Amino acid sequence: MAASILSERDIEFMLYELFDAENMTLRERYSDHSRETMNAALTTARAVAEKYFVPIRQKVDTHQPTFDGEKVHMVPEIKAAVDAVIDSGLAAGAADYELGGMQLPSIVADTVTVYLTAAGSSTMGYTTLTNANANLIEAHGTAEQIERWVEPLRSGRFAGTMAMTEPGAGSSLADLTTSARKAEDGSYRITGNKIFISGGDHDLNENIVHLVLARIKGAPAGVKGISLFIVPKFLVNSDGSMGERNEVSLAGLFHKMGGRGHTSTALNFGENEGAIGYLVGEENEGLRYMFHMMNEARIMVGHSAAALALTGYQYSLAYARERPQGRLPSAKGAGSSPVNIIQHPDVRRMLLAQKAYSEGAFALCLLGSQLMDDTRTGESEELRLRADTLLDFLTPVIKSWPSEYGPRANSLAIQVMGGHGYINEHPVEMFYRDNRLNPIHEGTYGIQSLDLLARKVPMNGMAGYRVFVSEVEKTLEEASFQPELKDYAVELELAVASLTDTTNQLLHAMEHEPIDLVLSNSVKYLEFFGNVVVAWIWLRQGIVAARALADDPHEADRDFYRGKLQALRYFFRFELPETEAWAKLLVNLDSTSFDMQESWF
Amino acid sequence: MAASILSERDIEFMLYELFDAENMTLRERYSDHSRETMNAALTTARAVAEKYFVPIRQKVDTHQPTFDGEKVHMVPEIKAAVDAVIDSGLAAGAADYELGGMQLPSIVADTVTVYLTAAGSSTMGYTTLTNANANLIEAHGTAEQIERWVEPLRSGRFAGTMAMTEPGAGSSLADLTTSARKAEDGSYRITGNKIFISGGDHDLNENIVHLVLARIKGAPAGVKGISLFIVPKFLVNSDGSMGERNEVSLAGLFHKMGGRGHTSTALNFGENEGAIGYLVGEENEGLRYMFHMMNEARIMVGHSAAALALTGYQYSLAYARERPQGRLPSAKGAGSSPVNIIQHPDVRRMLLAQKAYSEGAFALCLLGSQLMDDTRTGESEELRLRADTLLDFLTPVIKSWPSEYGPRANSLAIQVMGGHGYINEHPVEMFYRDNRLNPIHEGTYGIQSLDLLARKVPMNGMAGYRVFVSEVEKTLEEASFQPELKDYAVELELAVASLTDTTNQLLHAMEHEPIDLVLSNSVKYLEFFGNVVVAWIWLRQGIVAARALADDPHEADRDFYRGKLQALRYFFRFELPETEAWAKLLVNLDSTSFDMQESWF
Missing domain, CATH: 1.10.540.10 (Acyl-CoA dehydrogenase/oxidase, N-terminal domain)
Known part of the structure; x- marks a missing residue:
């Protein structure tokens, strides 16, 4: 196959x-x-x-x-x-x-x-x-x-890591305890333990450059006292040749469910004098720099989740095209031959869902990449600023939506293949395991939802939200010229109106109700928001497809564009309507999770 | 911990x-x-x-x-x-x-x-x-x-398997090719290959008794020509002592994503003369007998999925109670100490969802067990028949709902624990892998949905459906005496009315529209149906809890019953409302999957 x-x-x-x-x-x-x-x-x-x-x-x-x-x-x-x-x-x-x-x-x-x-x-x-x-x-x-x-x-001689997480401070960087002490030569001595450091030790490269978050002695508590350091595995001499081993040692490897070839390590810094580290930028500004990397990393998590979803879809699609089994209900008992499983409507549903999830996620992430390009090299200051605003605003969605729907796609790839999808003769079970990391690392799903609702949405008078809505409006305008997209445009318009209404009510509630209550359903807000964004991305794909079909393309292209329209239809019929229930929950400020008491579990 | x-x-x-x-x-x-x-x-x-x-x-x-x-x-x-x-x-x-x-x-x-x-x-x-x-x-x-x-x-000297699946005929037993030839002594000689046979070979027991589906030479094609045979690994002499090795050989082991200790094997029967097998019951009635076992096996799949969900919930709950990290939004910047993560509303949501899924699934499966008891030992013929009807009717739901929501619960257990949930230091990632088999074996999710909609619902003038609705009505009646359950009772009543309406429309459509179209959304019907059944099961739990709370129980019990009511609330606020969107899709006979063409993928 x-x-x-x-x-x-x-x-x-x-x-x-x-x-x-x-x-x-x-x-x-x-x-x-x-x-x-x-x-x-x-x-x-x-x-x-x-x-x-x-x-x-x-x-x-x-x-x-x-x-x-x-x-x-x-x-x-x-x-x-x-x-x-x-x-x-x-x-x-x-x-x-x-x-x-x-x-x-x-x-x-x-x-x-x-x-x-x-x-x-x-x-x-x-x-x-x-x-x-x-x-x-x-x-x-x-x-x-x-x-x-x-x-x-860049040349591949050295490898790099990012060393943030500590045993006692995972998502909560405010509590990190790794310390840095300034030495006479202007460098620092770093002491502390880090965990879940991907690529933290190996011999693939001559050297490993760790970017380590640590607190300089006397720095303020919390996130305002964190600095960033370059801490190499081997020191490098002034002529660029390799020097002594630095005090960075491997305490052990973690064994993950997926991504198993990529070492996840526990590292000890400075077990004696302190590991030698070099301050990056200003003192106490480390978190800001790290977030520069983190925002890129979040976009790349989205891409990763999309990549695994896309390839699982291709694999299960190829399998479904070739695997004969069973008959359609209409042909039961007719003594007919088995059909390839792609003929079963429910298998088509599972393939179509994978297509809608994976290509929706991929398009969303590529939008992120395009915005990154526009931020850096856009023709005008206005374009650059607008791109920057939109990218910053959408980052939690670009990170989260593929991470949530990518594993769902991979689960469907397994399901299409039945027992064959569950064994390691085929890679779809590995994709499923690999992809499960994506809703966890670089800020969990829950953290992304708080970032979206509590920070990104209200920021600068809802500037990001406004840019997003104006982009959707452009798409709705374009869709209005395509008769077969009219219904979808109406549905998206309604969904965005509902989202805006919900958003306004939540922002209002943030000022008048206990903040912990208002934010307790932030994940549902992210889900609602994410599905609206992806519906928009699918409508954009639909516009391209509808226009191309109007030009009477050759057969293979016609099929391809029809497939795009069908995946769009799937998303609008099977996924978008669920958001109505979530909107209701959010607007009602549902307090189920907030009210739950520890002793009741 | x-x-x-x-x-x-x-x-x-x-x-x-x-x-x-x-x-x-x-x-x-x-x-x-x-x-x-x-x-x-x-x-x-x-x-x-x-x-x-x-x-x-x-x-x-x-x-x-x-x-x-x-x-x-x-x-x-x-x-x-x-x-x-x-x-x-x-x-x-x-x-x-x-x-x-x-x-x-x-x-x-x-x-x-x-x-x-x-x-x-x-x-x-x-x-x-x-x-x-x-x-x-x-x-x-x-x-x-x-x-x-x-x-x-029974005594543990022998082990048993069920050998149905073949490389060319997985879910489609009609196409199985393993053959049986009658020998002079009345026994049979079995020839063929079987795959995914759990426990197909090992040395845990003296002998392994395979129950093998095969086709006797000259039998009708399709499912009507399948017979069932006892084919032991070792022949047994008439005095009960172990005889020669039978012609059953291990061709290889499959390596599964989960359930890794339980061998999954490819077995060859009869590579020379044919493996000696003994007919069970009548010729060509094998599938009926196997379904006797299969129906029990399906209930047990539900129990298994529930078991893994329950234990993953307990594990992540214990972790969340002890793991300090982060602060509530209301306490940010206040220089406070980190709280245990169970204090975060979103973690409570994930624990509550696990509770709702796992205890809902467990109660559903135990209902199946109780119905099995009533079928066999019920006090009256009427009770036995009614139990048999309801159990037969609900079997696809008892198999499928825990298999779908169990892995979701396990995914949330991982998410609660973050990176720690993704490594094998903790068992939740294993539960997640183990549980992923359950929507596949003993009839996939899709097959269960067809069994429900195309067979179990219309069967005997909707007899099963009617019994189910009358049971729900009893519960609604009981709930009406509990003021705090009134809203839920109303919502369940509406959901059942919507389900009945949808069901009638689908049955009507089955007679007037292409059957492949009507059945193309059977999975959505199963999801709708399943959530209504579990909402009912939760309301039943709520009635018990509300009654017990009225008796002013001691503190630990009060907390326990409050937790039950909160999980009920979670299910009715977060899960049941989504079914409205599915009902609409079903009633509209949505043709998205049905219309999709192979060439469009």
Whole structure:
């Protein structure tokens, strides 16, 4: 059975029909690029994915890294795959030429990452994290720090991590206790323990650059006293050669349900004198810098969740096309031959739901990538600001919606395949396990919902919300010219009106009712909001498809666009209507969870 | 952290307050029993679960059985645990005294199984399957077959399997090709391949008794030509001593995402002369007999899914009570200490949802067990018939609802614990993997939905549906005496009216519209139906709680009953309202999945 990693046709649709990535090449930063060079990057990604990632994914999953007390051991194929990404130039696709990057627009570089993540999310984790680490130092480090750390990170000599979480302070960074003491030479001595540090120790690279949050002695309590430090595994001499081992030691590995090839570590910093660390930017500003990285990381979590959903969909689709079993109710008892299971309406429902979830999530994340491009290289200050506002506003949704619906898609991929989906002869059960991390890391689903409702929505007089609604209005206007989209436009308009009404009532309640009560249903608000955003994204896809169909395309394209319209229909018939119940719950300020007492459990 | 496997208080509530299991002791079959003897069985179950099951569950999960080409190897602790269940007399709790059973009512015997399954579903799988196998032979075998096979199955000398699935015929038994040829001595020679046979080979017992579906040469095509055979791994001599190895060989093991200690095998029958098999009952009646077992097995799948949901809830609850992290929004910035996470309303929501799902599922399954008791030992023919009708009708829901909501509960248990829920230091990620099998085996979710809508609902002039509605009406009547339940009663009444309306419209459509279209949304019907059934079950629990609260109970009980009412409220506020959207979809005969074309994917 030959299943595609991703649908080539859908990538073409997303990049060039929905988001007009070609337009990016008009911008100075991307002027060397063309549709051909962007496609070349994707072709390379596919080749690397097929040659280095797919063949090893099962082995990587079933042979987790081990720690013998001194070193971490992992299957050597991981290094070959990581190196292949670096050697092909794909590791830092969006980075500057002078730092070894390909200077691709984010929307293309992120699609490259989606390709590789779909083919091996564990293995790709090392690369994406290293990239995020380099981006942060590049944005906030000194010229000397950029030269010393970013170059080898981009070239693949060094790997990077982000070391935030502590045993006693997971999501609550205000309580972190890792400490930093200034030394005479201006560097710091770092002491503390961190857990769940992905890629925290391995021998894939010469060195590992940890970005560590710590509290300088005497700093204020809470989030205002947190600084950010570069703490390398090996010190680097002034000539760039490798120096002594720093005081960073591996305390142990965690064994995760999924993403099993990507080490998750407990690290001890400074068991004797303190690990040597270098302050990034200003003292006590660490959290702000980390959030620079975190916001990008949240978008990438969305992409990851979408990638796993997309590839699980492709796999179960290929299976359903080839697997004969059973008969339609109308043919029962007629002595007919079994049909391929894709003929069963309920299997079609499960495939259509996967299509709606995964392509909806992918389009949402690519919107995030496009907004990132526009924030950085938009033609006007106005465009850049508007993009920045919208991206900041939508980040909790871009992180959360794919993380919630991606695993649902993967569960349906299993279900389509029945018992065959539950065994490791096929990768869909692995996708399901891998994807389950996404609603947890980089801020849980609950934290995203609080970020949305308590911060992003009210921020700057609802500026983000307003930009979002005006974008939806543009889409509704465009949809009004397509007769077959009219009903959907009406439904989306009603849903947005309900969302706005609900939002206003909640903001009003925040000022007049106990805040803990008002926020107690924030997750339902995020679900409501997310489904409206994705309905909008689907309507945008529908407009492109309806227009293309009006031009009488050739048969394969006609089928493709019909599929887009059908997935849109699925979303509007099966998913969007549930939000009415959630709106009611929210508007009523339902106090079920708030009223629940610990002693009643 | 000490987490209970199950809540003792909740078991007491279910057995003695909600279902009045004590009343069973008035029936002749159970006249030796009392609340004390029933509790003794549960206490024993708990002791065995704590001593033999919980300590090994992680090891069993991480050391899957292996096959060296000759033998299956598994961690020896599994045998100790299986033997402990047998030695304690719990293996066949509901079976007759004379066959080595404890002659417990099903409702108690099934609760024993839930206890052991919650503590180790993989390990318990061997026992429950053996039991189901013995039940079938006992019901349909000859006296000689019962003596030869059932006794050693009950005593734990032999294990049992059910061998239905084939590589080319999974859910579609009509297409099975395993053949049987009658030999001169009246026995048969069986030839064919079976897959996904749980417990298909191991050395836990002296012998393995396979119940094999096969087609006798010349039998009609389809489901009407299937017969059932006893095919032992080792032949048994007429004196009961072990004879030669039969032609049943292990082709390989499957590696599952969960339930990893329970071997899933590919078996070859009759690679030379044919495996020797013994016909059970009449020729070509095999499927009917197998469905006897299957219906019980489906109830037990519900129990299993509920067990994993219940224990995941208990575990995440214990964690949430002890884990300090973060502050309430109202206390932010106040320099306060972190609170235990159970204080966060969203964590309470996730715990409350787990409570609503898991205790709703458990009560639903115990209703099934009670109906099984009433079918067999009810005081009057009328009661027996009514119970049989209702049980047959509800079986697809009892199988499916816990299988759908159980994994959701387990996902929430992971989410409550964040990163700690995703690693194998804690068992919740295992529960999540284990539970994902339940919507697949013994008839997938989709198949259950077709069974419900196309068979069980219209059957005998909607006899089952009518009994169900009359039971709900009794509950509504009782609820009307409890002021605080009035709103819920109204909402349930409306939901049942909507369900009945939807049902009538669908049955009408089945006669006037293409059947494949009408059935294309059967899963949504099952979801709608399931949530109404569970809302009813929750209202029944609420009535018990409200009555008990009126009696001014002591504090711990007051808290417990308040918790029941709050979970009821959760279900009616968060879950039941979504069914309105599904009703609309069904009544509109939505054709989204039906219209979707293969070429559009």
